[in-house]
Amino acid sequence: MLSVFDQGPPAPCPTPFNMAGYVLGAAGATPEKLALAVVGATGAERWTYAALEAAVRGTATGLLQAGLRPGDRVLMRLGNRVEFPIAYLAAITAGLVPVPSSAALTAREVANMLPELAPSVILHAPDVACPETDLPVIGADALAAMRALPPAGYDMGDPNRPAYIVYTSGTSGKPRGVVHAHRAIWARRMMHDGWYGIGPEDRLLHAGAFNWTYTLGTGLMDPWSVGATALIPAEGTDLAALPGLMEAHGATIFAAAPGVYRKILNAGAARAIPSLRHGLSAGEKLPASIEDNWQNATGTPIYEAYGMSECSTFISGAPRRPATRGTLGRPQPGRRIAILGTDGPVPLGTEGTIAVHRRDPGLMLGYLGAEDETRDRMRGDWFLTGDQGVMDNSSSITYLARKDDMMNAGGYRVSPLEVEQALSDIPGITQIAVTDIAVRSDARLIMAFYTGPAPLSEAELARLASERLAGYKTPRGFFHVDALPQNPNGKLQRRALAQIYEALHDPS
Template structure:
């Protein structure tokens, strides 16, 4: 998948830190706690990154070696990540929530030359583990020479569960950072003077990209809440530290608004949301409480975010936005490009600089994701005449009602504001062999009256889109990144049904 780029000798870490050379004393990173902040200026950050690169090379690691990252939610994570890239190594960030057994199952395919390890993070045995204390000592070493090379060479590996539910290793090139610059205007409205607060942990790829790499590439300041910070505490931190942009998954917005109808955020221009579809009810509540909009983006581990609304081109109501400038996005049917207004699969052209190199050790799986020159995301959408794209859900989440395809996202949005409902997920479930219906799984302090919910649905949804079942849950199943797991809704319904009336 060769790309055309103006760059020849290139290094992702050098690219990220280059803007900071002009403002060495400016704060690049501020770790925020209730009463204090831990600040890293660009000069200190760059020296720590390059010193870490020197230490990793001195430990016997060579360019191209894979290093698995088992580090906690601290600045050590992005410093080690960039330090590895600076030295030409291939870092593999992983979530701290993984168990020792889950990590052990990754090792045969990854074959890491070393594991960067915090003793508080589960990690299987490995002949070369570099402790976090040793990593911190490396920060004071002389700077490593940037490992320069082809922008298309392997840079880093991340894991995605995809639609299989099993982790899949996604290989990205150094050039992937260049695609992220299309988000600066196409999503963030990012400026060098900005102070971007991201609500996620250091070791989440959403935080690593949107919350850290992108502000630093622009010469802006990244604000990260200290571990253990509650969503309810974020507004005060944002106000005190002058956050101008705020990024979070939709669930964080919902938690911040709980019990509040006003948030005083005098410096905030707007919010940014990604990871799953932001419910319109939450969006409207945020705008009413803060006086600021939220711009949403769509992407995936294989290509980051490439569809979004932005200050210059807000999304139309109900839509995600449009393809960012410089990116080729299409809606495809099985036979080719879908007509305007026709439902199809969201796809991005193989020439996109942010598109993955492929799945590690799985060329057939990689090839199966392409239709000609288009990478198929597996997500369904529809594009209007203005290029605005409405997201309809994963292809395997789409529901069928009497021959009509129904988006779970549409049903969830319609029911989210029903009296008493605090959360909702929709899925097609089989109630008896050969008979499936749309079910609405909802959370509320107590079970609600099914008839009242049905009457509400009648006012907001066409007949064929209305759920036939309403099921109260204590909590909706979500993944580690907060995404709703609709497959789990179906599976758990089937399990209860098969267990019989005593367990249903």
């Protein structure tokens, strides 16, 4: 038998459709129910569904009054506060195309995005880096004032039209805008039972910041889509305080990247929480040691999901169908997933590339301004993830490795070429190469290896890197070497960098 999972397609997305209208549907049925609580040591900022919808639709009115029109792109340079999801949903309500971006990006990185993105406006909070530009800018205070305006109607239309754009690190080294349709939120319904096990009575606490796409989807949009309550830690909350916040606010589900679970465990803060049923993990591979230690400390399992910016998550364990030990889980019902070789799906038990069928409603519309790269990711009817895996006869998929050199930094995909290009012109560096290194069984860090006349100050290299790259892209170590590993044709052998690191750290 071939490595193909297909139990039939999901229900089609309604038409006409608006993603924000779907997400905030509970405002009509349960207007006074708690939609969001921003929780911290000193209390909570609370938003009912009615208040949330009023703020979103009022802000949509303000954006339209500012001269924006459906289809215009809106770059979001906002901080880790509730203004972020309000502005995001407001733009979608009005038929605009928001572009959420990490607050960690430097002004230089944002400037590099602008020519291709061509936004009509930038929503900007003063504490977030943003380059000097002639583009119109709407500040955080002006956005907040818009909440009181009369509500805009939801811009209804084709569910296949662009709804939002997220940026991911491209294999060419240039960040790529991933264009998603309004139907992407409808596709996430497959995750409700296929990963979350979530219902209207749940209270999901997500450990990430408002302006991280993992938080936007799993922490906010999906709980609101089912009428549940989203709990988000207040800015500056210590990770060790999260178990206490979960207990104080009755969290039933906890979502985080593996690194957050590790930090809570290392702080000795993990404990049994009466309300908590399970945890969720995504962004990078969950080490078995973290999964086991969390289960032992809290008595609750963690369900892992695999996905990417181009298609969210589509393989996972779930309360109703836990993953087989050592696997990613199974494709969510409604998905069509295969393991591909050069000639199509491979036999069960055979290594190949994990692929998603083009009919998946959660699959991106394409990369912004990069039609060739979009085509290159397709093989016939299949979108190639670039990850290698094996499917067994229960449809469980075991993750093997990346087929390319892409790195994973705390849940973010990062191209080594992007980092190398940003650092290559530093005086004293003749060549530079980066890769992510397993520094422990449960942690990988980006490391840089460079050649030059003499070793450079590591502190100065770190300072220069921080001016050019977001924190999560910045190498955590810089190593001067006599030569970078190359094959006989002079091509960099990136995977050999790990051997150099190990040799440098060999105590013998």
